[in-house]
Amino acid sequence: MSHAGTIIGIPGLEIERVKRSRGIEVWARPYRRPPCKHCQSPDLRIKATHKRTVKHTRQGNQVMILHLRVPKYHCQG
Numbered sequence: 001m002s003h004a005g006t007i008i009g010i011p012g013l014e015i016e017r018v019k020r021s022r023g024i025e026v027w028a029r030p031y032r033r034p035p036c037k038h039c040q041s042p043d044l045r046i047k048a049t050h051k052r053t054v055k056h057t058r059q060g061n062q063v064m065i066l067h068l069r070v071p072k073y074h075c076q077g
């Protein structure tokens, strides 16, 4: 597992930025685009990107705020 994956404990995310203050804030996005859920086509175009903010607590009671950029895909197939 990568160092970034170790930070948040969620595999498959690419870390863009980390800010440490009282807690930790992490900006991340999915590492690779998945194939289409319906037809398995890898030929997906990013239609829009949604922002999600998740409060994530790791072991050790340290609260982490995770800013996720979740792409919305449009299938070409």
Ligand SMILES: [Zn+2]
Binding pocket: 036, 037, 038, 039, 040, 041, 075, 076, 077
């Ligand atoms: Zn499809």
